[in-house]
Amino acid sequence: MDRLKCFALFVLCAGLLGSPVGAQPAAQTPSRSVMTSDTLNVQLFNVTPTTAVTLAFNGLRFTGPPRAKPGSEAAVQGVSIQGSTIVFSPPQRSVPIGQFTTVSFFIGIAIIGPVSGTATVHKPVVVTLATPNGFVSTQDGPFTIPAGGGVMPAATPRQP
Numbered sequence: 281m282d283r284l285k286c287f288a289l290f291v292l293c294a295g296l297l298g299s300p301v302g303a304q305p306a307a308q309t310p311s312r313s314v315m316t317s318d319t320l321n322v323q324l325f326n327v328t329p330t331t332a333v334t335l336a337f338n339g340l341r342f343t344g345p346p347r348a349k350p351g352s353e354a355a356v357q358g359v360s361i362q363g364s365t366i367v368f369s370p371p372q373r374s375v376p377i378g379q380f381t382t383v384s385f386f387i388g389i390a391i392i393g394p395v396s397g398t399a400t401v402h403k404p405v406v407v408t409l410a411t412p413n414g415f416v417s418t419q420d421g422p423f424t425i426p427a428g429g430g431v432m433p434a435a436t437p438r439q440p
Contacts, residue, residue, distance in 0.1 A: 317343065317390055318412050324368065324383040326404040327355065329375045333368040333405060337397040340364065344388035355383040380404075395425040 320340070324333060341364060348356035354374035360367045368383070375381050391411065399407055399418045408417045414426040 317388070319386050320389045321386045321408075321410040321415075322346075322366070322384070323408040325406040325408070326380045327370060327375055327383050328380060328405075329370060329372075329377055331368070331370060331375075331405055332400075332402070333366075333407065334400040335366040335368075335397060335407065335409070336400075337364045337366075337395065339393035339395040340389045340391050342387055343390050346385045346387045349384035349386065352383045352385055355381065356385045359385060361387070394427055396423060398422050 320342075322335075324331070342361050346356055346359040346361070346366075355370045358368055358370045358374065366387070370383070389411070391413075395411060395413070399420055399422075401407055401418070401420050403419055406417060406419055409415060409423065409425060411425055416423045416425050
């Protein structure tokens with residue numbers, strides 16, 4: 281009987297030592313500092329041949345080149361990324377003279393904090409920026425994309 285108990289104990293210990301579950305470290309819960317990989321959708325309304333837009337961001341970094349949405353292929357060639365800033369000016373002949381158009385594109389991003397920034401846009405251009413968390417529309421000045429989802433108009437005062 282002693283041999284049977286000893287053998288059972290040996291099998292139990294060997295099973296625990298060789299188990300993949302026992303060999304893996306405990307799962308850790310993700311911290312708030314972990315980056316998330318998302319997409320920033322940008323729409324520029326009322327674009328003319330002389331439009332110039334600068335969008336300086338905080339709380340994100342770009343992970344890929346801008347990609348045009350259907351109908352905006354020619355105009356998106358005027359998008360450049362400089363650090364955490366998007367600069368847009370439509371290439372010649374991508375927007376007909378005397379007309380307005382909408383330019384839509386998206387860019388891969390890594391969100392590393394609260395997303396905010398400053399838009400330098402001259403009327404009549406309106407910029408809409410959207411992430412999976414929410415979106416904001418602005419014509420000029422500071423903006424914040426809400427972290428909890430929803431919409432935050434650019435003119436809404438910030439709460440302390």
